Structure formats: structure tokens, C-alpha cells
Amino acid sequence: MILRPQINDLKIIGFSLGKLICALGFVMLLPVVIGVVFSEASPVFDFLIASELCFISGILLLLLCRTQTEIDWMHGMIIVALAWLVAAFLGAIPLYLSGHFVSFLDACFESMSGFSTTGLTLVKDLDHLSLTHNFWRHLSMFVGGQGIVVIALSVFMIKGSAGAFRIYASEARDERVLPNVISTARFIWLVSIVYLVLGTLVLGTVGFLEGLSLKRAFFDGACIFMAAFDTGGFTPRSQNMLYYHSFLLETVTVSLMILGAINFNLHYHIWTGNRKEVFKNIEMRTLGITLLITFAIIVVDLLRLNLYPQSIPFFRKGFYQLISAHTGTGYSNLYSMQFVREWGNLSLVGIIMAMGLGGSICSTTGGIKALRVGVIFKSLIQDVKQIMLPESTVLQQKFHHLKMIVLEDKHVRAAVVTVLLYFTLYSAGAICGMFFGYPFLESLFESTSAAANVGLSIGITTVTMPSALKVIYILQMWAGRLEFISIFVLLGFIVAAFKGKK
């Protein structure tokens, strides 16, 4: 019997939400620094306005919802689900004020795409957008990739608590890197900041060597890092990676994409000396196998079509699109129309599969995730072995994920449920796309790209696409990033508010 939510439940949710919104307000001050450095006055005002709106709404919530009650799982899930919607809404304010979005809905789309590290874009005239606004687009990916809650935990909470862990886990991060959730959050930030410094240096240097001015090389380098490591896919240029005409730059981004697709737990193991884990880990093995399978699919089709007869174009176009899709980044060195007009249906299916599968759990990527795919296949092997062995045999299947784990029904059940939910989300989005008149494969491509937070576009995501489809893709990005459960709990909470027992 579900109980009707009480005022205290709303206070608990509102109080935590208030803290998260204030944290967002502080984050929005970072683009102000960029605006001051590059003398962009109007964007500075845009971000000061947005930041103050965040502080005002956050403080109002803190004042009205003051409570000492501990957060339980239901509250944690609802807080996270709402926090992401609210962040997308508030993050859209400075974007809309830039004048580069046709409507506030488009700005919300861009904001959700940024925070969920998707990378689908609706910005008008990106090449004339201010550096300040461009920085915010990429910073939102950096923040979203690590997790909005992770920021709040690492900066604003001094000590961990059960409530803190419940909010952390609700953000689709159910793995703890370190025993304490605050330490876990801070480790995630440590990895990100270290690679931010290294990545920006390398990308900036490469950009400068490829002809960009020093200022622009390092600005673009920082932006590209934030989008590549967080497997987001925004670039400061409308041509995406094609703008730079640089194989070297693309190579560096591939490295960053792969790093971003690695489980933060695995980063911890590697950094503390346990390097063999890379080769023993079920996720890395599964990723390797799925990468080879999807590459084989694409290879067959590209060979048949004779699109790229030489090895470098074959690698640059074929492999780059694939690794971008599989890691959920969305960087492209092809025009969307080239997917439609030049690539065959089979290679598009390969890309869709790669997008749908995604990277590792507890990483910056989206999609089904390699651990779930690995667990399901291990379960299948176990079932086949069980049938082939004598009936009386008791078979115990194990898998290695940071340690040896006995495969149990609960692991398989959890994996299958999430896989089914993702398939449902991909299909639902595809059906909606077809409802609006787009062909099946293109609808499935775009839907999978949104729901798996990839960002590769086959041309459906444009300013002129139906508003209803924009809303659908926003919801898909949101659901895909949070992996459903917190959203279902939010819906359950709303239903309970009307139908629950007093």
C-alpha cells in the first residue's frame, strides 16, 4: 500500500534541491570569468542573471523547506530526477538570452543535451556564438558527465551520510569507488581535473600546430576536452570535428573518448597499481568484443560500397564514427547527410548497435553499458553449459569485475530489466519519429542517439523539427542519463500524491 506523500517529504526534497540549485548557481559563475577575460559584456550579464535566478530559487527552497530529516531512497531518487530537469531549465536561461535559440524550448533542449552529455544541438549560427556561451555548453557536459550530485557532494558536503549515498546512487552511479561517498565523488573529480589539465595542454598544442591562434587553440582545446572526456560531443564549431581538418586532433579525441568510457572504479584500480584489471575486467572484454563486432558490420558495408578505398580515410571515417558512437560521444568528421546518402543501411545498423550498447558503468557514457551485456552473455553461457552437463551438476558461473563475483539470478535480472527498458526507450522514440514522417532507420538512429546520450545526428535534429519531437528527445535524454528508476519513482510519487493512502 503506497502512502500519500506528506509535507515533510516535500520539505526533504525541496531542501536538497535548494542546495543543488545553489551549487548550479556557483557553477554558472565560471562562464562569467571567461566573459570578463574575453571582454564579452552581454554574455557576462546573461550568466549573472541566470546565476542570481539560481541563488534566489535555491535560497527560497532552503528557507521554505528547512528540515533535519534524513533522506531515504525514495527522496534521493526524486531529488535527482527533479534536479536534472531543474538544471536543464535553469541552464537554458543564459543560452536563451544569447539570442541564438529560436525558442526557450530549443534552449532547454540544448541544456539537457549538455548536462546529459548527449550532444544533439539546436543552436542557431553556432560559429557566431560568444566564447562565454560556448564555454557554458561544454562546461555543462563536464558537470553532467561527472554528475550534478557529484559536484554538490564533493564541494558542499563535508561528511558523508546515508542520505548522501542515496542521492549519489540515484544518479545512475551505484558503484562506490572508495568506502565513503564523498571521497568517491572527490576521486571522480580528481581524475577529471587531472585529465582536464593534460588534455587541454595536448589539444591546445595540437590546435596551435594545426594553425589556430594560441588563444583559440587552448580555448577550443579545453572545450573539446570537456566534451570528449565526458563523451558529450559538443564542439565550438558548426562543422563539429570537420572544422579542424586534423587527423592528429581526431586521434587525441579518440584517446579521450576511450578514457571517458572507462569505469571510474577501473581508473582507481589502474592508478593504484592494479593494471592487470584492464584485461581481466568483464566490461573491458565486452567492450572489446562489441567494438570488433560492430566494426566488422561497418567494414562489410563500407567495402561493399567502396566508399573509402585507402586505409587512412577508412580508419578516419569508419573507425572514428564507430568509436564516437560506442563511447557515446557523438563527435563526427562526416556531415549528417553523408550518413544518409553515402553509408549503407548495414553500416547505419552497426552504428545504431554501437550507440545502443554504450560504454562502462560508472563512467561518463550512456547506453545499455558493457557490464550488463557481459552479465547477460555469461548467463547465456551458463544456461547452455548447464544443459550440456549431467543433470546433477551444480554449475557456478563467475565473472571478474574488479573482483571475482559469482553470477547470481539477481545480477541477470537487473541487467535484463534495464536492457529491456533501454530497448523500449529506443523503440518508443523511433515510433514517435516515424509518427512525424521520418523514415524508420533514421528515426531509430536519432532516437537511439538521444536515449543513449550519444549525439550523432542523421539530420532529424534541426531547428525546424516538430516541437513535440524536441520534447520527446529531451525526455529520452533525461531518462537515458538517469537509467529510468529515479524517473519511475518520481512518477510513482506523483501518482501517490493523488491516489496514496493517508
Added chain:
Amino acid sequence: MRIKTIGSSVLGIIFEILFTVFIMAVFFIISSLITLARVWVFGI
């Protein structure tokens, strides 16, 4: 948060970067072999 030594972390970062380079190299070799094989098998 306990990271034994900064040296271990630096080695870890180098290892991770080399690992990504290894993956790229593998697929680049596969791409080159495929394009060469295409020429060899189909004579184009």
C-alpha cells in the same frame, strides 16, 4: 581517499594513455589490412 604514491598515479595515467593508443593501433592495422586485402582479392 588513499592513493599510495603520486608515482603510481602517474604510471597509471601513462598506462591508460598507452592502452588507448594500443586500441587505436589495433584498429588502424585492421583497417590497413582490410584495404590491402581488398586490393589483393578484388584487384581494384
Added chain:
Amino acid sequence: MIKKAQLVIFFLFLAFCFARTNNCFADELSSGELIKNAKEYDGKTVSYEGELIGESLKRKEGTWLNIHDGGDALGVWVPVKVAINIHYAGGYKATGDRLYVTGKFHRSCSMHGGDLDMHAHKIITKEIGRVRPHGVSSYKQDLLKYLSGALLCLLVIFLILQKRQKLI
């Protein structure tokens, strides 16, 4: 007789020029047409016009320009021997020069790792770019003032309440 012969030669010349040969009259196309029909235009001389966006990327053997015609932007490779004179590159603070480029289109350029690009034979600056002034609108200034006032009041209330709670 001579006049007839001259007329025939003239029409033959026109026919030769309108036939599909390089370096005569190049088709002026949009980025959308070029990308959509890349296979058809691959290896052909085309003309393309648009705004120079971003910086020109100087390399050893030439320069990359990215030219946006309102639809998409195309990469144009300008070899060292082709003269270019850039005044403004498009960005937040400036509208870039409007350039008219004639050159060979590639669907998958073997020289540039398979990129879709144009190798320029000739570039004409049709219109010089200009600086874009960006003032701060009065409504944004007013809005910021009111919000700052509201935030200050809220902060004061919040701090007072915090102190009272600590005393209790």
C-alpha cells in the same frame, strides 16, 4: 561564306564551353547540394560562395578556410600558390568576408584523409566583413539590478535565520 564559317566556329566554341569540361563555366552550388550529391560532383570544378567562419588554418602547403553559406560550412583547401586576402574571419565579434571560391570538389579527398572538401583554384572577396558591435541591452541591465536587490534581501533573511537557529 566567311561569315557563315565564323558563325559556325563561334557556336562550336560556345558548345565546347557549355559541354562538361573543366575550367570553363563552373556550377555555383550550395553546401547542401554539394554534400547531398557529393558522388555526382566528386572531382568536378564547382563554385561556392559563403562567409569565412573561424580562423584560417595555415599549414605547410596551404591554408584551410571554412566557408559557411547559411546551410552548412565547407572546408576549402587553398594551396600556397593561390592568392587570398582575408580581412575578417566570422565569429562573435565580426562577420567574416564573403568569399567566392572556384575549385575542385572532393567527396573523399585522398590528400586530406578522406574529408569532403574543395581545393581552390581561385578566390574572390565579394564583400569585406565587418565588426559586430554587441552592447548590453537596457532590459538585461534592469533585470540584473532587480535580481541583485532581491537576492541581497533573501541572503540577509537567510543569514539572520541561520544565526537564530544556531542560538536556539
